[in-house]
Amino acid sequence: MSAAGTVRLSVDGEPVAVPAGSSVAAAVASVAAARFRRSVRGEPRAAVCGMGVCFECRVRIDDTPHQRACMTPAREGMQVSTDD
Amino acid sequence: MTERYDVLVVGAGPAGLAAARAAASHGARVGLLDAQARHGGQVWRHDVLHGTPRPARIAFDLLARTRGHVEWLPQHQVISADHRTLLVETPRAAVRLSCGSMVLATGARELLLPFPGWTLPGVTGAGGIQALAKQGWPVRGKRVVVAGSGPLLLAAAATLRRHGARVLGICEQAPAAAVAAFAMQLWRWPARAVQAAVLRTRLAGIPYRCGSFVRMAHGRDALCGVDVDDPHGPLHIPCDLLAVGYGLVPNVELASMLGCALDHTRIHPCVRVDTLLRTSTANVYAAGESCGIAGLAAARIEGSMAGHAAAGFPAAATALLPSRQRARRFADLLAQHFALDARTRTLAGADTIICRCEDVTLAALDGFTDARAARLATRCGMGACQGRICGTTLAELDRFPHGGIRPPLFPARLATLATGDPSTP
Amino acid sequence: MSHYDLIVVGAGIVGASCADEATAAGLRVAIVEPGPIGGGATACGMGHLVAMDDDPAELALARYSLRRWEDHADLAEAEFSRCGTLWVARNETEAAGIAQRVARLEASGGEAEAVDAQALYRLEPALAPGLCGGMLAPREAVVYPPRVALHLVRRARQRGASLYAGRAVRRLGRATVTLDDGTVLAGPTLVATGCALPELLPQLPLRPRKGHLLITDRYPGLLHHQVLELGYASSAHGTAGSSVAFNVQPRPTGQILIGSSREFDVTDPAVSGPMLQRMLQRAFDFMPALRGLQAIRAWTGFRPTTPDGRPYLGAVPDSTDLWVAAGHEGLGVTTALGSARLMLDLLQGRPPAIDPAPYAPARALA
Numbered sequence: 001m002s003a004a005g006t007v008r009l010s011v012d013g014e015p016v017a018v019p020a021g022s023s024v025a026a027a028v029a030s031v032a033a034a035r036f037r038r039s040v041r042g043e044p045r046a047a048v049c050g051m052g053v054c055f056e057c058r059v060r061i062d063d064t065p066h067q068r069a070c071m072t073p074a075r076e077g078m079q080v081s082t083d084d
Numbered sequence: 085m086t087e088r089y090d091v092l093v094v095g096a097g098p099a100g101l102a103a104a105r106a107a108a109s110h111g112a113r114v115g116l117l118d119a120q121a122r123h124g125g126q127v128w129r130h131d132v133l134h135g136t137p138r139p140a141r142i143a144f145d146l147l148a149r150t151r152g153h154v155e156w157l158p159q160h161q162v163i164s165a166d167h168r169t170l171l172v173e174t175p176r177a178a179v180r181l182s183c184g185s186m187v188l189a190t191g192a193r194e195l196l197l198p199f200p201g202w203t204l205p206g207v208t209g210a211g212g213i214q215a216l217a218k219q220g221w222p223v224r225g226k227r228v229v230v231a232g233s234g235p236l237l238l239a240a241a242a243t244l245r246r247h248g249a250r251v252l253g254i255c256e257q258a259p260a261a262a263v264a265a266f267a268m269q270l271w272r273w274p275a276r277a278v279q280a281a282v283l284r285t286r287l288a289g290i291p292y293r294c295g296s297f298v299r300m301a302h303g304r305d306a307l308c309g310v311d312v313d314d315p316h317g318p319l320h321i322p323c324d325l326l327a328v329g330y331g332l333v334p335n336v337e338l339a340s341m342l343g344c345a346l347d348h349t350r351i352h353p354c355v356r357v358d359t360l361l362r363t364s365t366a367n368v369y370a371a372g373e374s375c376g377i378a379g380l381a382a383a384r385i386e387g388s389m390a391g392h393a394a395a396g397f398p399a400a401a402t403a404l405l406p407s408r409q410r411a412r413r414f415a416d417l418l419a420q421h422f423a424l425d426a427r428t429r430t431l432a433g434a435d436t437i438i439c440r441c442e443d444v445t446l447a448a449l450d451g452f453t454d455a456r457a458a459r460l461a462t463r464c465g466m467g468a469c470q471g472r473i474c475g476t477t478l479a480e481l482d483r484f485p486h487g488g489i490r491p492p493l494f495p496a497r498l499a500t501l502a503t504g505d506p507s508t509p
Numbered sequence: 510m511s512h513y514d515l516i517v518v519g520a521g522i523v524g525a526s527c528a529d530e531a532t533a534a535g536l537r538v539a540i541v542e543p544g545p546i547g548g549g550a551t552a553c554g555m556g557h558l559v560a561m562d563d564d565p566a567e568l569a570l571a572r573y574s575l576r577r578w579e580d581h582a583d584l585a586e587a588e589f590s591r592c593g594t595l596w597v598a599r600n601e602t603e604a605a606g607i608a609q610r611v612a613r614l615e616a617s618g619g620e621a622e623a624v625d626a627q628a629l630y631r632l633e634p635a636l637a638p639g640l641c642g643g644m645l646a647p648r649e650a651v652v653y654p655p656r657v658a659l660h661l662v663r664r665a666r667q668r669g670a671s672l673y674a675g676r677a678v679r680r681l682g683r684a685t686v687t688l689d690d691g692t693v694l695a696g697p698t699l700v701a702t703g704c705a706l707p708e709l710l711p712q713l714p715l716r717p718r719k720g721h722l723l724i725t726d727r728y729p730g731l732l733h734h735q736v737l738e739l740g741y742a743s744s745a746h747g748t749a750g751s752s753v754a755f756n757v758q759p760r761p762t763g764q765i766l767i768g769s770s771r772e773f774d775v776t777d778p779a780v781s782g783p784m785l786q787r788m789l790q791r792a793f794d795f796m797p798a799l800r801g802l803q804a805i806r807a808w809t810g811f812r813p814t815t816p817d818g819r820p821y822l823g824a825v826p827d828s829t830d831l832w833v834a835a836g837h838e839g840l841g842v843t844t845a846l847g848s849a850r851l852m853l854d855l856l857q858g859r860p861p862a863i864d865p866a867p868y869a870p871a872r873a874l875a
Contacts, residue, residue: 021132022220029221035205035305040443040762044305046205050215051126052119053193055468055495056440058726066468066495066726066803070219073121164782171782457545460552460655468726468805490780492804495726498767499800501782501807502789 009078018074025050025057025069028082036069036082089115089155091394092170092183094162094338097125098380099372099387100189101143106391106400107187108152115181116147117160117172119494125191126211127380131218133247152395157181163500164491165342167365171491171503178500185367185394188339188355189387192332192373194236195352198438198446198477199431200300202328206307210240210329217247224248226324229310231255231298233330234422235280240327242286252321253291255312257330258422260294266421273414275381297428301326313427330424332377333476340489342368347376350419351479353486359405360398361390369394378415385411429481439474441467455484468495511671513539513696515856516686518678518709521551522654522842523834524701525661526849532668534853539694540662540670541686543677547658549703550841553810555722555758555766556652557735558843559594562613563742566819566867571840572617573863574847578650586656590761595624595632595734596644596741597755597795603739604641610739611644621646635731635798643739651735651758654842681709684830697830699852703813706821706835713821713873715836717811719772721784726803729763738795744771745839746818753788755795765802767792769839771812780807814838815873822851822868832856833870 005020011031018027025047028036035044036057047057050070057069060081069080091107093100096118104116116123122130128140136144147154163178164171170181194209201207208216210232217223228249230241233256241251256263270277293314300311309322334354336346344363346353354377355370357363363370371390372383385408392400432438434447444464452458455465455478464478465471471487478484492501513536517528520542531538545552558578560571581587598604607623614621624643630636632645666672673688680687685695700709704717735758744754751772758766770788775781785807792799815821815836825831834852837844847863854861 018220019132021130025216026132026220026222029216039203039437039440043203043443044205045203045440046306047216047221048196048208048212049194049473050208050212050219050221051193052494053469053472054196054440058468064801065728070216071119074220454545456548460545460548461659466806468803470805491782491785491807495803495805497800498723498725498789498793498802498804501723501804502786502793502800504783504786504790 007074007076009074009076009080011080012082022074023070024059024061024067024072024074024078024080027074028059028069028080038083086169086180086182087115089113089181089183091115091185091187091391092117092181093187093189093391094170095125095189095191095372096120096123096156097189097191097372097383098128098143099191099383099390100125100187101140101147102384102387103187103189103371103391103394104154105143105146105150106388107395108147108150108154110152110392110395110397112152112395114152114154115157115183116154117157117162119159119161121158123156123158126215129215129218132220161496162338162493163496164493165338167342167367171500173496173500178497178503180503185369187387187390187394188363188368188370188374189372189390190335190338190374192334192377193472194329195331195333195476195480196328196473197330197428197431197480198436199298200433200436201302201307203437203440204301204303204307205305206303206324207301207326207328210237210327211332212329213325213327214240214243217243223325226250227252227322228325228327229253229255229298229321229323231312231326231328233257233424234332234418236329236332238283238287241290242283244327245286249325251287251290252323253293254287255293255296255298255314257297257425257428258294262421263294266417269417273381276379276414297425298326298328299431330428331422332373334374334376336374337489337493339363339370339374341491341493344368344370352476360393360401361386362393376412376415377418378412379418382408382411382414438477439464439467441469444474449483455487458484470494510693510695511539513537513671513694515539516541516694516696516698518686518698518700519702519705520546520658520662521549521701521703522547522658522845523703523837523848525658525665526845527699527701527834527852528665528670529661530849530853532665532670534857538665538670539673539696540665541673541676541678541688543675546662547655550810550812551654551658553720553722553808554654554839554842555756555768556654556842557594557758558650558652559735560614560617560619560646560649561742561745561840562610562617563746564818567840568613568617569863570844570847570851570868572619573850574844575619577846577850578652581652581657582650584657584660586653586660588653588656588761589650591648591650592759593645593647593734594649595736596739597629597636597640597736598642598739599640601641606739607642607644614646619646620648633733633736635796636736637795637797640795645734649735651760652842678709681831697832697856699832699834701834703835703841704811706813706833710825710833713825713833713836713870714816716773716814717776718814718838719770719775719809719811720768720839721770721780721788721807721809723767723785723804723807724760725765725767726805727763728765728802731798732757732759732765734759736795741769744769750774751784753791755791757792757796757799765799767799778809780809812838813841819868820844820848821870821873822848823855823865823870826871826874
């Protein structure tokens with residue numbers, strides 16, 4: 001952890017800092033374009049249920065695709081990519 | 085390698101925490117699991133700005149001070165189960181847990197109903213925005229409309245305000261008379277009445293509309309405004325976020341996988357339990373919202389009862405029965421006064437997506453009277469959410485009944501499913 | 510009583526194909542189906558259009574049928590994806606048999622080529638290291654069978670076929686069938702009921718053979734061909750109580766479909782944890798990258814299996830105007846169109862394009 005109570009990670013290459021205890025979903029939403037994935041028809045989608053049921057918040061975290069961002073605590077140095 | 089426990093408790097919300105404590109108070113070795121990284125479930129969720137709710141902290145701390153041993157197992161997601169064993173996935177591994185008895189405290193999820201524009205980024209559940217805000221989702225300065233049904237809307241609005249959001253209004257679909265009648269009954273549940281009074285103060289200045297619902301969400305790549313139907317006339321409200329939820333639905337999938345009988349009296353099934361909170365499957369107990377939406381007090385009492393019973397001390401459980409019955413009556417109050425207006429079920433148009441995972445529209449489902457035929461032809465329900473969202477919607481819209489469940493309970497790594505049980509050849 | 514030129518019992522891929530062929534030939538057709546169209550084994554399998562060279566009769570029927578499948582390559586409902594089939598050898602013994610297999614496939618009119626180790630990894634980089642080679646059938650494809658069945662029934666109805674949906678046949682009579690609601694239909698009858706065959710024609714031995722499949726979330730680009738181990742045929746043609754064989758498929762959606770397993774004497778459709786474990790462990794041996802993929806669904810299905818593994822196609826012995834097209838084991842989708850053509854030839858007394866003797870139902874009573 002960096003500055004007391006902050007976690008630094010990157011979302012689509014952009015550095016993001018979130019309070020400790022935040023989820024990856026919160027980190028993604030902090031970036032201007034809050035879009036997590038594209039639907040089958042190519043529409044932008046973002047988190048809906050916040051509790052791991054809807055799967056709309058799936059992102060790639062450190063080379064593993066299809067992770068539910070709302071269920072994953074943000075950790076220092078994570079590399080998150082959206083829109084996979 | 086199989087870890088053995090006397091009692092496994094699935095879900096670390098209020099019911100699960102109470103169950104773990106009760107079981108451990110008799111000396112049992114308890115495993116308390118949750119798919120989340122922290123305890124608290126939804127209603128007691130840790131807030132990055134405001135910390136863990138006091139009752140949750142107390143409940144968790146008490147676990148360390150019991151006669152028995154409670155092992156806290158965070159980020160443990162149940163993938164498959166029988167009445168004695170759970171196959172569980174963690175962030176990097178998979179493990180089998182075995183037990184003498186099991187308490188299911190799997191809680192509830194939100195009922196999301198489709199309407200034009202509901203799939204736009206910026207549209208979340210009402211419980212959804214509460215969960216997201218607490219986990220750090222930026223809402224400060226954002227204009228938010230809260231809509232749908234139930235006391236949860238007030239709690240969501242209060243959380244939003246506490247996180248610095250501008251709550252533009254609350255649109256409750258129940259008519260004013262029903263909400264007033266609900267409020268007038270609250271004196272029977274003093275804790276709730278106090279809670280309601282506190283919420284009223286916290287929400288001062290926020291318009292609370294009854295008989296009101298969101299008809300459409302607008303935006304190209306993200307939400308920019310909503311159309312609201314209101315008894316006083318239609319409104320358009322420009323906003324950044326729409327938090328819309330139409331009530332809660334019990335999470336019964338694990339119970340179903342364990343062969344537990346479900347109660348189908350209401351549209352959405354709940355787990356059927358007897359007065360000792362036994363399900364129909366030997367050694368499996370259930371407590372809290374999964375047994376029917378009844379709120380926090382019922383969850384805590386039932387969790388304790390199930391924990392006592394699961395540890396082999398039914399008398400301790402039975403002693404709590406009268407308070408349980410009182411708390412459970414709150415469920416009927418909720419169901420009665422916040423029943424959904426028929427118009428909320430006809431918001432979706434032909435082009436409205438029903439299955440978000442596979443982009444199946446309402447029109448694509450026309451002509452199918454059989455759920456399985458519809459699935460096969462359209463792939464509705466075959467996506468990652470495994471039909472949790474669309475299946476619940478379609479049951480609410482009275483199109484198709486809830487379907488059955490097969491493992492994996494949630495999507496899981498193939499390596500997890502390949503995890504062998506050393507005792508099985 | 511309604512009179513038809515042909516009553517087709519069962520609207521899985523085989524029944525639907527027969528109804529389609531019959532209406533195309535100008536026959537007045539009735540279709541009887543109790544459940545969703547294409548809802549039986551048709552909905553449970555991989556939809557792989559594949560020629561297997563082990564049994565010459567099976568190969569002939571498959572080749573005949575695969576040519577017919579080309580007509581559906583542009584049909585949207587078919588979701589036809591020409592990913593090709595890559596067979597993989599585990600060891601030198603299996604590799605040694607490849608040349609002969611290629612020769613047989615080519616002789617039957619297909620395209621096949623041997624693939625050395627280097628080419629193998631160019632074709633499928635995700636394969637486990639240490640494999641010595643394989644065989645590629647580049648023109649083979651995968652389809653989505655339930656929607657094809659729906660299309661064929663829709664086409665048959667457009668040509669005038671009557672669909673008795675949600676109805677089952679209670680009794681077969683002499684050129685009549687009685688439905689479960691008492692309706693009586695008159696006409697020559699073709700039974701294409703898959704695993705339910707023993708209910709109407711118990712004299713034709715047929716056993717259900719349980720299989721497991723699993724589908725993942727979307728991973729486009731991970732897998733390019735349907736990949737099977739060369740030992741798959743031993744599993745399919747073997748009589749072992751239970752077996753698994755490596756078989757993976759890239760769906761056009763980008764999802765990966767993983768199989769396969771076979772079990773006799775199990776009628777419980779529940780997904781078996783231990784069977785999944787065996788199947789997946791086998792798959793990891795060939796493709797370790799599968800370990801980390803997200804599985805979304807697992808399910809089971811039952812393959813209708815005759816004692817010699819070949820379908821019953823032809824007249825039911827000791828009967829008049831009663832025909833059968835059932836028992837295709839794991840090749841129902843591949844051989845459905847060819848089976849239908851063959852059935853129509855037999856029904857209308859024309860010499861069929863392929864020798865019908867290997868599929869004669871009478872062989873079961875010999």
